[in-house]
Amino acid sequence: MRKGRTARWRRRRAACIQSRPLNVGRPCTDLAWTNLRSWCKEQGLPKTKLTLAYFSDTFRGMMATRDIGQGEDVVRVPERLLITASKVKQATLARAAVAGGSIQSDCWDLSEHQSLAYWVYVEAELQDHSEWYSYIRSLPRDFVSIPLFVLSGNSPSGMVDTTSSDCVQWVAAHLPHSLRQRVSEQQSRLFGDWSHTRASPVVSRSRPVSNWRLYVWSWLVVSTRCIHLGRRPGSTRHVHTTDTSSSRGAHSIGSQDSITLAPMLDLLNHSQHASISTLFDTDRREFVIKTIRPFKAGQEVFISYGPHDNLFLLAEYGFVLGQNPYQHLELDHAAELWVAAAKARMQGLKRVAPARLADIDMLVDMLKQRGLWGDFALLPGDTEPPYRLQSALRLLLAVEQQEIPLKRAIAQWERWRRGEPEGTESNGLDIATSSWIRAACQGLVSVSARMLNDTGAMDHNALRDLGDARPSAFLVHCIHTVWLEISTIAAHHCA
Numbered sequence: 070m071r072k073g074r075t076a077r078w079r080r081r082r083a084a085c086i087q088s089r090p091l092n093v094g095r096p097c098t099d100l101a102w103t104n105l106r107s108w109c110k111e112q113g114l115p116k117t118k119l120t121l122a123y124f125s126d127t128f129r130g131m132m133a134t135r136d137i138g139q140g141e142d143v144v145r146v147p148e149r150l151l152i153t154a155s156k157v158k159q160a161t162l163a164r165a166a167v168a169g170g171s172i173q174s175d176c177w178d179l180s181e182h183q184s185l186a187y188w189v190y191v192e193a194e195l196q197d198h199s200e201w202y203s204y205i206r207s208l209p210r211d212f213v214s215i216p217l218f219v220l221s222g223n224s225p226s227g228m229v230d231t232t233s234s235d236c237v238q239w240v241a242a243h244l245p246h247s248l249r250q251r252v253s254e255q256q257s258r259l260f261g262d263w264s265h266t267r268a269s270p271v272v273s274r275s276r277p278v279s280n281w282r283l284y285v286w287s288w289l290v291v292s293t294r295c296i297h298l299g300r301r302p303g304s305t306r307h308v309h310t311t312d313t314s315s316s317r318g319a320h321s322i323g324s325q326d327s328i329t330l331a332p333m334l335d336l337l338n339h340s341q342h343a344s345i346s347t348l349f350d351t352d353r354r355e356f357v358i359k360t361i362r363p364f365k366a367g368q369e370v371f372i373s374y375g376p377h378d379n380l381f382l383l384a385e386y387g388f389v390l391g392q393n394p395y396q397h398l399e400l401d402h403a404a405e406l407w408v409a410a411a412k413a414r415m416q417g418l419k420r421v422a423p424a425r426l427a428d429i430d431m432l433v434d435m436l437k438q439r440g441l442w443g444d445f446a447l448l449p450g451d452t453e454p455p456y457r458l459q460s461a462l463r464l465l466l467a468v469e470q471q472e473i474p475l476k477r478a479i480a481q482w483e484r485w486r487r488g489e490p491e492g493t494e495s496n497g498l499d500i501a502t503s504s505w506i507r508a509a510c511q512g513l514v515s516v517s518a519r520m521l522n523d524t525g526a527m528d529h530n531a532l533r534d535l536g537d538a539r540p541s542a543f544l545v546h547c548i549h550t551v552w553l554e555i556s557t558i559a560a561h562h563c564a
Contacts, residue, residue: 093367094122094132108203130338148354154184155323165275189287213541214387227260294335340371400445403509510559517556524549
């Protein structure tokens with residue numbers, strides 16, 4: 070008897086799964102990976118059940134070569150292979166002393182991130198003369214999917230570059246406002262770290278920093294690949310190891326070290342569903358990753374970078390997740406634009422006293438003082454406005470739209486916060502708040518439509534036509550994804 074359509078579909082699906090197992094990677098045979106693995110073995114890294122592999126959905130990550138049981142160690146990295154700020158400090162002080170006599174250790178005032186970025190910079194400059202050459206070569210050659218890397222410019226500056234090339238102009242013009250703001254803050258920190266490192270007397274006597282683009286790359290290596298040691302500063306005593314032949318083994322992890330660069334570990338990709346735990350084993354002096362659930366051979370093993378939305382992941386790491394449970398819609402910029410527009414409208418009305426304009430500024434300052442200004446986020450499933458957004462809107466709209474006197478508006482707002490009856494204006498404020506949110510979301514839907522049209526048009530042919538000035542195809546995909554999220558959530562709250 071001939072089987073039905075459902076039975077045939079099940080049979081085809083089973084055959085497909087047998088011939089092409091889901092989430093099974095293809096082992097990487099790149100020379101850089103082969104050299105890194107051999108180098109790690111020479112340095113005493115214990116054998117692991119992991120290897121670098123290519124996956125259809127995450128591109129490159131760490132794959133289980135054999136079944137890994139629950140609670141089993143995935144990888145152990147010896148302390149001497151962990152690069153920390155205290156080790157960088159000791160090595161740099163020693164190098165500076167050799168170059169120009171003794172120097173006090175309290176002259177070193179670089180932060181952990183600055184110290185590690187300087188270490189990467191120096192080792193990269195040394196190239197094959199570096200003891201860590203195999204590790205340095207395993208790092209990404211660039212970070213073209215991270216907006217900061219694209220917009221950081223070709224010369225030192227505290228301001229992002231928005232005009233130097235067609236690629237830069239396109240990326241700057243298509244980032245959501247909150248993401249542009251985050252990149253500007255990153256640029257400011259980057260330039261500050263560059264300037265502080267160059268001004269360090271220890272650095273200038275050891276190995277000065279002069280190449281801006283190399284420093285940008287080094288800074289992003291640390292931002293994207295450092296690992297938190299998972300313990301409080303001061304929990305481990307500063308213990309010297311027996312290997313004093315080089316800076317790599319001269320000192321153990323310091324009591325104030327909280328982040329590290331670790332060969333092998335930084336190849337693990339992020340997933341919000343990661344089922345592993347990390348710890349620093351103080352007895353064996355190793356950083357350990359253990360599994361919480363078992364893994365089958367061929368599966369990718371993940372770690373979690375934390376509960377982050379896609380705007381954060383794109384800014385900090387250069388990727389997005391297709392289904393991110395932490396996605397939300399930020400309305401901070403819409404609120405700032407509305408305040409400016411409201412003041413302009415009031416200023417244009419001859420019957421509005423100048424004191425009313427000052428009232429708006431005073432109310433915004435009051436919200437800031439109480440920690441209620443900003444972080445206006447709408448979640449996809451919200452059925453009513455979040456408390457922070459309601460607090461700001463009910464106070465400001467009462468004065469700007471309802472024209473309630475300032476003192477009465479504040480008193481009414483305080484009653485609302487305490488859950489007490491507000492008076493006759495309550496229903497009007499509810500309607501005004503809902504209308505404001507709907508209008509803000511409609512504006513974002515309109516902007517998103519234009520951005521999605523632009524990013525959707527940037528197919529491979531369009532990117533090829535731009536030549537060397539083109540943005541990374543993956544960066545275009547990521548920008549398209551975040552605008553799609555914005556459009557979807559905004560459209561939901563327009564209904």
